[in-house]
Amino acid sequence: MPGNSQRKGAVRKKGKTTPAGSGGRVRRALEGKGPTPRAEDRPYHKAYRSRGADEAAKTTGQRSGGRKSTGSRSGAPSSAGSDWVIGRNPVLEVLLAGLPVRRAYVADGVERDDRLRDILKFAAEHNVPLLQATRAELDRLTGGGVHQGVALQLPPFEYADNEDVLANALDSDTPGLVVACDSITDPRNLGAIVRSAAAFGAHGVIIPERRSAQMTAAAWKTSAGAAARVPVAQVTNLNRTLKGYANAGFTVVGLAGEAETDIAGFPGIDGPVLVVVGSEGEGLARLVRENCDVLVHIPIGSGVESLNASVAAAIALYEISRARA
Secondary structure, rough: OOOOOOOOOOOOOHHHHHHHHOEEEEEHHHOOOOOOOOOHOOOHHHHHHHHHHHHHHHHHHHHHHOOOOOOOOOOOOOOOOEEEEEOOOHHHHHHHHHHOOOOEEEEOOOOOOOOHHHHHHHHHHHHOOEEEEEEHHHHHOOOOOOOEEEEEOOOOOEEHHHHHHHHHHHHOOOOOEEEEEOOOOOHHHHHHHHHHHHHOOOOOOEOOOOOOOOOOHHHHHOOOOOHHHEEEEEOHHHHHHHHHHHHHHEEEEEEEOOOEEEEHHOOOOOOOOOEEEEOOOOEHHHHHOOOEEEEEOOOOOOOOOOOOHHHHHHHHHHHHHHOOO
8 A cells, every 4th residue: 555665765764754856956056265375375285384394493493392394314404495496407407507506415326327327427426416305395495386206496686785786886997887777577587698798798687577588597698608707786766776877877778679779870979878678578667767878779670569678688798899899
């Protein structure tokens, strides 16, 4: 009889029943999820892993009586802190370019190929100490980057004092020549400008602290070691610096494609000169233009809108040195 069946599910259970529905999923889906969590609070974010490594280092330091932990038998630091170069090709290029190396690491049991053999050979011939570390240690030090079992840590770049650059340029036997960079954000462009400054006898390069590339590993490598020979100064206010050079007797020359004056014949080329190079996209900022004594252009074909910033700087420095000779 109906209701007397012994088959499973035929008897209604006692208690309050709930009609079929979404179970609240639709309502919950329509609710806001709140503010986006910080990067260091998201487990899948690099900042989260870095924070975990820092906290682990602090804990280890407390356990060791308050001393900062060096990580392991290899002397590896607990966090990055300086600029890192990882991967076999980049590491070899940095070594060949003569960049200063703070620490160099090779993972235990890493598979050797021609690149790694060249790295080991160079290190042996030039007395570059290589520390052994586990892959886990290198993963932690490099933030999980693809290091291929080898990594270099470069020391923080030591910027020169702008007052010293100005004084050296004024005291030089040759007319002062300094390059200032306005909004050069590509470190490779910055490195190339530093290299050109060294090639044509400039007394220094000036970069602003904000909205500018810094002397990172990429800039070091592109400069081909010239950053060790030409002082690079970092200033808080580029416009104030331009005024200071103008008051000291420098002719402040800005590179601008629409200018009427040719780079080869601007007034004051025989005396102290400060060349200002703007970004490839935006060029010189408005206030920077106003603080230039003269704007000059490099003659190029009509089919090309502009030159790369580092190329323009090299041509300008060549024309200045040629005119003086």
